[in-house]
Amino acid sequence: MEIIHLSAECYPVAKVGGLGDVVGALPKYQNKLGHFSKVVMPAYENRFIQENEFEIVYNGWVKLGFKTYPVRILREKNNKLGFDLFLVQITGLMDRPNVYGYEDDTERFLAYQIAVLDWIEQWEHMPDLVHCHDHHTGLVPFMMLNCVRFRKLRLIPTVITLHNAQYQGQFGWDKLHYLPEFDLWNAGMLGWKEAINPLAAAIKSAWRITTVSPSYLDEIRYNANGLEELLSQERGKSFGILNGIDNEVWNPQKDPMLHKNFNNRTVESGKKANKEALCSVFNLDPSKPLFTFIGRLVGEKGADLLPDIFYNSLQYSQGQINILVLGSGDPQVEGRLEQLKEIFTKNYNTYIGYNEALSHQIYAGADFLLMPSRVEPCGLNQMYALRYGTIPVVRRIGGLKDTVTDIGDGGFGICHDQTSVWDVGQAIGRAYDLYQDNKRMKEIRKEIMQLDHSWDRAAQEYIDLYQI
Ligand code: ADP
Numbered sequence: 001m002e003i004i005h006l007s008a009e010c011y012p013v014a015k016v017g018g019l020g021d022v023v024g025a026l027p028k029y030q031n032k033l034g035h036f037s038k039v040v041m042p043a044y045e046n047r048f049i050q051e052n053e054f055e056i057v058y059n060g061w062v063k064l065g066f067k068t069y070p071v072r073i074l075r076e077k078n079n080k081l082g083f084d085l086f087l088v089q090i091t092g093l094m095d096r097p098n099v100y101g102y103e104d105d106t107e108r109f110l111a112y113q114i115a116v117l118d119w120i121e122q123w124e125h126m127p128d129l130v131h132c133h134d135h136h137t138g139l140v141p142f143m144m145l146n147c148v149r150f151r152k153l154r155l156i157p158t159v160i161t162l163h164n165a166q167y168q169g170q171f172g173w174d175k176l177h178y179l180p181e182f183d184l185w186n187a188g189m190l191g192w193k194e195a196i197n198p199l200a201a202a203i204k205s206a207w208r209i210t211t212v213s214p215s216y217l218d219e220i221r222y223n224a225n226g227l228e229e230l231l232s233q234e235r236g237k238s239f240g241i242l243n244g245i246d247n248e249v250w251n252p253q254k255d256p257m258l259h260k261n262f263n264n265r266t267v268e269s270g271k272k273a274n275k276e277a278l279c280s281v282f283n284l285d286p287s288k289p290l291f292t293f294i295g296r297l298v299g300e301k302g303a304d305l306l307p308d309i310f311y312n313s314l315q316y317s318q319g320q321i322n323i324l325v326l327g328s329g330d331p332q333v334e335g336r337l338e339q340l341k342e343i344f345t346k347n348y349n350t351y352i353g354y355n356e357a358l359s360h361q362i363y364a365g366a367d368f369l370l371m372p373s374r375v376e377p378c379g380l381n382q383m384y385a386l387r388y389g390t391i392p393v394v395r396r397i398g399g400l401k402d403t404v405t406d407i408g409d410g411g412f413g414i415c416h417d418q419t420s421v422w423d424v425g426q427a428i429g430r431a432y433d434l435y436q437d438n439k440r441m442k443e444i445r446k447e448i449m450q451l452d453h454s455w456d457r458a459a460q461e462y463i464d465l466y467q468i
């Protein structure tokens, strides 16, 4: 099959969170299964574009209202990622360093979606399927079905994967004229609660909907930032497919970012060396258990509670644990996390910002990874932690529920029910007790490193879904 993935992120071209990891891996694994899977994404002004070789495959224009922007589509020449990668350059809109966060994000992603369809519409053959990821590509299924100028694409099946239904990309009806001409009778397909809602439009228009874990599929019926009713109506065409991880990128035996490589036989000495290196950089005590949090410092991740959770645990444990945080997001949370450094100088530290290499080093060097998420459609961190022999301490929600079993239930992780200071504090206490049992810790580390969360399974599940 020829599959086109459309996404705002794709590792290592541009990554903000797990969406980038998924789109950087899934197509590669689909190609290993004998398919032709490609990624078409915006071209941002970043290192990837400066450091790699491209050829121009398309030149055109995109019009939004009264403004017209030049478009160029570039193909990466050396198949560096294990799949064909196309970057959509839109001068005046996409030629900026960041993926998101600009006032005109609506215009940016709308222009990208129109430009992609203008290009595909000119192909001599048609792809077998267009797979859209999140709301930035959510208008594509609608436009393929309804826009006069994309008539040729009407019969191509589309899939929308919901990586996170909290973000929907809504904008006002005053921008309706940005879309290429379509029969206004169908305008209702674009809307939800008095706005144009790209995610809702995708849910209504796509041939299939997927969520990134089976549990998240259940949860969005009662927690989807206003889309619950719509998602319940469309349940019949929805499927939950658990994400995988890229075992080639996330391989502690070969990972070039680690201080020392290790496998499940050398896990004890390997983790020890990585922990010592990390502790020396962050001024922590390697003889104490090391807890970590890696991620976006936002409400969905329970980040607002972290300062209180950490304060309590560090206070009660009387210096018997270490905590290291890597993340960025809400400035208030960042500030409070930084302040704790002044109180707990010897067993607490933070790195505020984004640092890919450091994240690998922490997965390798930590003992426990905390994920007290309020919402977690899948979560990749816990799977990376498992592969690097780090025990996840997670809330039982979404993909966390589908991937981590509590030690009390014959499993290998620590699970709690609520995102609350109390629940997470209790879970840290249980983890601390487990850490005292050296034999059990060793057994669990070996066991979790061997769990198979590779994309092989999920890549095939998507292919099966496309072929139903
Ligand atoms: P989400 O996509 O909701 O942020 P995921 O668990 O799916 O959550 O994926 C997060 C990804 O982003 C992981 O690869 C994680 O290691 C990475 N990540 C998050 N924050 C940072 C950071 N500050 N520095 C480096 N990597 C980070």
Ligand code: GLC
Pocket (backbone or CB within 6 Å): 017, 018, 019, 022, 163, 164, 212, 243, 376, 377, 378, 379, 380, 399
């Ligand atoms: C989203 C979700 C996260 C998921 C990721 C990749 O960012 O918040 O849970 O793992 O997408 O699908």
